[in-house]
Amino acid sequence: MAKRAFVTGITGQDGSYLAEFLLDKGYEVHGVIRRASTFNTHRIDHLYVDPHVPGARLFLHYGDLMDGARLATLLSAIRPDEVYHLAAQSHVRVSFDEPEYTAETTAFGTLRLLEAIRRIGLDCRFYQASSSEMFGASPLPQSETTPFHPRSPYGSAKVFAFWSACNYREAYGQFVVNGILFNHESPRRGETFVTRKITRAVARIRAGLDRYLYLGNIDVVRDWGYAPEYIEGMWRMLQADAPDDYVLATGTGYSVREFLALAFDHVGLDWERYVRFDDRYVRPAEIDALVGDATKARTSLGWEPQIRTPELVNLMVDADISALESGERHWIDRPALPGWSTAPS
Numbered sequence: 235m236a237k238r239a240f241v242t243g244i245t246g247q248d249g250s251y252l253a254e255f256l257l258d259k260g261y262e263v264h265g266v267i268r269r270a271s272t273f274n275t276h277r278i279d280h281l282y283v284d285p286h287v288p289g290a291r292l293f294l295h296y297g298d299l300m301d302g303a304r305l306a307t308l309l310s311a312i313r314p315d316e317v318y319h320l321a322a323q324s325h326v327r328v329s330f331d332e333p334e335y336t337a338e339t340t341a342f343g344t345l346r347l348l349e350a351i352r353r354i355g356l357d358c359r360f361y362q363a364s365s366s367e368m369f370g371a372s373p374l375p376q377s378e379t380t381p382f383h384p385r386s387p388y389g390s391a392k393v394f395a396f397w398s399a400c401n402y403r404e405a406y407g408q409f410v411v412n413g414i415l416f417n418h419e420s421p422r423r424g425e426t427f428v429t430r431k432i433t434r435a436v437a438r439i440r441a442g443l444d445r446y447l448y449l450g451n452i453d454v455v456r457d458w459g460y461a462p463e464y465i466e467g468m469w470r471m472l473q474a475d476a477p478d479d480y481v482l483a484t485g486t487g488y489s490v491r492e493f494l495a496l497a498f499d500h501v502g503l504d505w506e507r508y509v510r511f512d513d514r515y516v517r518p519a520e521i522d523a524l525v526g527d528a529t530k531a532r533t534s535l536g537w538e539p540q541i542r543t544p545e546l547v548n549l550m551v552d553a554d555i556s557a558l559e560s561g562e563r564h565w566i567d568r569p570a571l572p573g574w575s576t577a578p579s
């Protein structure tokens with residue numbers, strides 16, 4: 235019997251790579267999508283097969299983190315072996331504008347799922363998408379034993395979700411893991427996160443379509459890895475003998491300023507001529523630096539990222555240039571990783 239996975243946030247960056255990964259592994263994949271007046275499935279359209287076609291293994295269901303009854307109905311009907319909970323209001327700057335909505339989705343959304351699983355009596359493994367944002371102002375490098383000091387409504391909501399996950403593991407014996415992931419990026423990254431905003435702007439400025447790129451604080455440091463490698467880490471956490479919490483990170487930090495230099499250098503441009511400051515992108519509270527220590531994931535799960543920030547920058551700039559030149563998004567955009575086939579069927 236194929237394993238059955240339930241994925242929230244399947245239309246996001248991570249959800250789309252995870253769906254590819256699980257389909258490649260032979261899973262039946264059930265994804266939750268939000269009803270919208272426009273199509274929001276562009277990241278997974280290349281994976282979709284009409285469910286009436288024999289052998290289809292990707293199924294999409296309408297649902298929302300705000301609607302606990304719907305989540306319970308879906309879980310009860312699908313009865314997955316593994317739940318990957320990736321959906322969230324995931325933008326830190328937006329969480330300052332919409333703190334209540336962020337808490338409702340990013341914090342209580344996790345609780346709704348955990349409680350639904352408990353009430354149904356479902357025997358499944360649960361992955362919680364925890365975040366390095368929870369460490370906030372804590373000293374570097376940050377590991378599983380570093381105390382949390384969140385600096386945004388998003389970070390606080392993720393701390394609530396983290397402890398809810400631990401609590402359901404301890405109280406009810408559920409197989410629940412927290413993946414504490416540092417920033418991971420790709421050509422599928424949302425266009426308003428800083429890496430993609432930069433690589434997309436490089437492609438447009440190079441083509442003469444834009445003159446300037448407007449940014450906020452460019453002195454902050456982040457540990458940027460390559461999203462498909464982190465997806466494999468999530469899966470490995472759920473295959474372990476016992477549930478636990480793990481940091482995934484590259485262990486290297488670069489400032490936004492350094493990211494800018496790498497990205498513009500890649501096309502032979504001087505970033506200082508094109509970048510302007512706009513205080514609209516400055517946050518009421520900032521995290522100066524996040525750099526992770528993923529020793530536990532390496533020793534316990536055998537997880538080790540291969541792609542570091544400079545290579546990531548190049549692949550993202552190249553993807554944005556090629557998307558602009560062809561007028562198309564390229565969703566089958568990842569180099570082959572060990573154990574992955576090169577293209578989903």
Ligand code: NAP
Pocket residue numbers: 242243244245246247248249266267268274297298299300319320321322323324325339363364365366414415416417418419424
């Ligand atoms: P993303 O691209 O922003 O995707 C978020 C997903 O959540 C989308 O599918 C979105 O649906 C869905 N979603 C948002 N609100 C929802 C709601 N109310 N009900 C149902 N679905 C909803 O995020 P990502 O980068 O893939 O990240 C995946 C998860 O990992 C998130 O929980 C994020 O907080 C966490 N995380 C990410 C990073 C990172 O660096 N990428 C690091 C640590 C943790 P739509 O497509 O309809 O908007």
Ligand code: G4F
Pocket residue numbers: 324325326327365366367415416417418426427428429431448449450451452454456490515516517520521524
């Ligand atoms: O790309 P960002 O918006 O990512 P941030 O805030 O680190 O959050 C991302 O990573 C977290 C993991 O640590 C995830 F949990 C979260 O869901 C998300 O995926 O901003 C990175 C840095 C920030 O310090 C920000 O202030 O870049 C700085 N920045 C400077 N100018 C900007 C901009 N960020 C954005 N988005 N846009 C700017 O114009």
